Amino acid sequence: MSITEEIIEYIASIVERTGYLGIFILMTLESCGIPIPSEAVVTFSGFLSSRGSFDFWIVIVVSTLANLTGSLIFYYLGYYYGESFLLRYGRYFHLDKDKIGLVKKWFNKYGELAIFIGRITPAVRTYISFPAGLSSMRLPVFILYTAIGSLIWNFILTYIGYILGSRWMDIIPYLDYLTIIVIIILVIAGIVYIYIKK
Numbered sequence: 001m002s003i004t005e006e007i008i009e010y011i012a013s014i015v016e017r018t019g020y021l022g023i024f025i026l027m028t029l030e031s032c033g034i035p036i037p038s039e040a041v042v043t044f045s046g047f048l049s050s051r052g053s054f055d056f057w058i059v060i061v062v063s064t065l066a067n068l069t070g071s072l073i074f075y076y077l078g079y080y081y082g083e084s085f086l087l088r089y090g091r092y093f094h095l096d097k098d099k100i101g102l103v104k105k106w107f108n109k110y111g112e113l114a115i116f117i118g119r120i121t122p123a124v125r126t127y128i129s130f131p132a133g134l135s136s137m138r139l140p141v142f143i144l145y146t147a148i149g150s151l152i153w154n155f156i157l158t159y160i161g162y163i164l165g166s167r168w169m170d171i172i173p174y175l176d177y178l179t180i181i182v183i184i185i186l187v188i189a190g191i192v193y194i195y196i197k198k
Helices: 003-031 038-050 056-093 097-119 129-134 139-197
Strands: none
Touching: 003 038, 003 056, 038 056, 038 139, 056 097, 056 129, 056 139, 097 129, 097 139, 129 139
């Protein structure tokens, strides 16, 4: 068994022992920037809903509320401390004041699209809230697009776990391919969106 599989099984055991509270805590931490594989949390929860241990829709609602909670925490970290943090440590990420300004300018222009796409893109979804806060994105807009994107993502993963049942882990090796497909689709959608907006 690989290290990845061991981590996934450990996370699954936490969810099984702690129920909806475990889902909420793990998904909140994931949205705060802690590298917890939400794919494993929600897909396994979908499997548990297929055998009656969880309710399908409650899994989706709890996961989405957790994503929103963690995203708001990360948003406020970016809002209050983002610029000072990057000005101090940005050189380690090849960021200076001018580049930070460009990031803020870009996010102010395409922030809604970035949040929506980011919330349904693996890896990116965990960290997209920080630049939203850094750019002082309007909170109602941030909440709306975060909630919509998270709801879609959690529905897909819960449904996959529900359909696969006890074979829910079969999807894990293909998540990288799923990520590539999602990114390609979203990049095309983003280009179309920008073209129409212009």
